[in-house]
Amino acid sequence: MNADARRRFWIGPVLAVTSLLVVLFSLEVGLRVVLDEEREQRLPRFGVPESVQARIAWSEWQSRRDKYGTTSYPSSFDEPDRNLGWRIRPNVDVTHVKPGIYEVSVHTNNRGMRGLHDVASEKRHGAARVGVFGCSQTFGETVNDEETYVERLGERLENVEFLNFGVRGYGTDQMLLYYEQDARTYELDVVVLAFAFYHMKRNDSGFLFYAKPYFTLSDSGALALSGVPVPSPEELAAEDLEQYTWPLADRSVLLRWTWQRSRNLRGRDLYSPDGDAWMLTRALISRFTESASASGAHVVVMNIDESHRELEDELAALTDELGAGLVNLGPALREAAENGISYTLPADNHWNAEGHRLVADWLQAYLCSHALTRACDRPDPPVSASLSRGNA
Known part of the structure; x- marks a missing residue:
C-alpha cells in the first residue's frame, strides 16, 4: 500500500473519531x-453500584454534619441501633429547618416517638390504643408536632390513644422488626401500617440512608434476615470506599449523567407486579399482619402512595387474602391533586399541614365506620378514599 492509499485508509476512521469526540465534548x-x-x-x-453510592453519600454527609449543626437541614433525630439500623432518639426538642421550604418544631417523647406526651407500656384504662407504623410521612418531619395526622387523630378521639411509630427512612422490613422487637408490648388494639410503594426500594437494599437489616426471600417463600448486627458509625467510617470509584471518570458530567439514566431504566422494573421486590414486600406485609394479628390487634394497611396505581389492585388482593383492612389513599390523593388541593410542600414530596389533615380525615372515617375504635365522630372526607374493610 503506497503512502496515498494509507492516508485515504486512515482519513475515514480519524474523521469518525474526531466527530465523535466533538459530539461528546x-x-x-x-x-x-x-x-x-x-x-x-x-x-x-x-460505575458505582447503588448500595455503595449510598454508603459514599452517607460518609460525605457525616463529614458535613459539623457545618450544618443539629437544628438546620439536614438534621438528625436518629440514633444508631444494632437491630434496626437506626431509630428515633427519645426526648428530642429541636427546630427542624429546610431553608425556604419549612421550619417546624419537632419533639419526641420518652419512648422515641413523635409527640409531646410521654407514653406508658400499658394503655390508659378504658381506652383503645392504635399504633401507626410508617416512614417520614407518618413521623411528620415537615410539619409541627400538633399537625401530624397521628397527633390530629389523638386530639379528635378522646377515648383512643394514638402512638406514632413512624421513623424517617424506614422500609416495610424495619417497620416489621420494630413491631416484633419493641411495639408488640404496647397493648395495641389496632395496628396501622402506612405503606408506600417506594418502600419497595428500601426493602430491597441493605444500605440506603444508613446501614440497615434486610430480608431475602427463599425459593420456598421463607423470609431470612441478614445484615445484623448493623455496623456502628465508627465501623462504617473506617471502610475504604474509594476502591469502588473511578475518580477520572467522575470528572465527566456526561458519564455520571449517563450512569444515572441507566440506573433509572433498571429501576423501572422494581415496580413490576411479577418482580422480586414486590414478592419480597408481599411477604413482609404478610408477616407483619400475621404477627400483629397473633397479638390480638386488628391490622389495617394504608396505602399513602399515589404514584403506582398499577400495584394498587395487587395490594387490595393481598390484604383481602390476609383478612386485613385496607385504606387505599392513592385515588383520593390523585383526586385531591386534580381538584387543585395542594397537599405537599413545594420542591418536597412530603405532606404539608393540609395533607396531614386530609389523611387524618380519611383514616378516621375508616376506623370509625368499621368499629375499630370507640367514641368516633365521623367526618366527611373532602374527597373520596377507596376503603376496603377486609376482616379487620
Missing part, C-alpha cells in the same frame, strides 16, 4: 450549562 459542555451546581452534585459516581 459538546454534550459535556451542554450538560454543564443546563445542570445547576446542586443537580450536578446529586449525580451518582460513575
Whole structure:
C-alpha cells in the first residue's frame, strides 16, 4: 500500500473519531450549562453500584454534619441501633429547618416517638390504643408536632390513644422488626401500617440512608434476615470506599449523567407486579399482619402512595387474602391533586399541614365506620378514599 492509499485508509476512521469526540465534548459542555451546581452534585459516581453510592453519600454527609449543626437541614433525630439500623432518639426538642421550604418544631417523647406526651407500656384504662407504623410521612418531619395526622387523630378521639411509630427512612422490613422487637408490648388494639410503594426500594437494599437489616426471600417463600448486627458509625467510617470509584471518570458530567439514566431504566422494573421486590414486600406485609394479628390487634394497611396505581389492585388482593383492612389513599390523593388541593410542600414530596389533615380525615372515617375504635365522630372526607374493610 503506497503512502496515498494509507492516508485515504486512515482519513475515514480519524474523521469518525474526531466527530465523535466533538459530539461528546459538546454534550459535556451542554450538560454543564443546563445542570445547576446542586443537580450536578446529586449525580451518582460513575460505575458505582447503588448500595455503595449510598454508603459514599452517607460518609460525605457525616463529614458535613459539623457545618450544618443539629437544628438546620439536614438534621438528625436518629440514633444508631444494632437491630434496626437506626431509630428515633427519645426526648428530642429541636427546630427542624429546610431553608425556604419549612421550619417546624419537632419533639419526641420518652419512648422515641413523635409527640409531646410521654407514653406508658400499658394503655390508659378504658381506652383503645392504635399504633401507626410508617416512614417520614407518618413521623411528620415537615410539619409541627400538633399537625401530624397521628397527633390530629389523638386530639379528635378522646377515648383512643394514638402512638406514632413512624421513623424517617424506614422500609416495610424495619417497620416489621420494630413491631416484633419493641411495639408488640404496647397493648395495641389496632395496628396501622402506612405503606408506600417506594418502600419497595428500601426493602430491597441493605444500605440506603444508613446501614440497615434486610430480608431475602427463599425459593420456598421463607423470609431470612441478614445484615445484623448493623455496623456502628465508627465501623462504617473506617471502610475504604474509594476502591469502588473511578475518580477520572467522575470528572465527566456526561458519564455520571449517563450512569444515572441507566440506573433509572433498571429501576423501572422494581415496580413490576411479577418482580422480586414486590414478592419480597408481599411477604413482609404478610408477616407483619400475621404477627400483629397473633397479638390480638386488628391490622389495617394504608396505602399513602399515589404514584403506582398499577400495584394498587395487587395490594387490595393481598390484604383481602390476609383478612386485613385496607385504606387505599392513592385515588383520593390523585383526586385531591386534580381538584387543585395542594397537599405537599413545594420542591418536597412530603405532606404539608393540609395533607396531614386530609389523611387524618380519611383514616378516621375508616376506623370509625368499621368499629375499630370507640367514641368516633365521623367526618366527611373532602374527597373520596377507596376503603376496603377486609376482616379487620
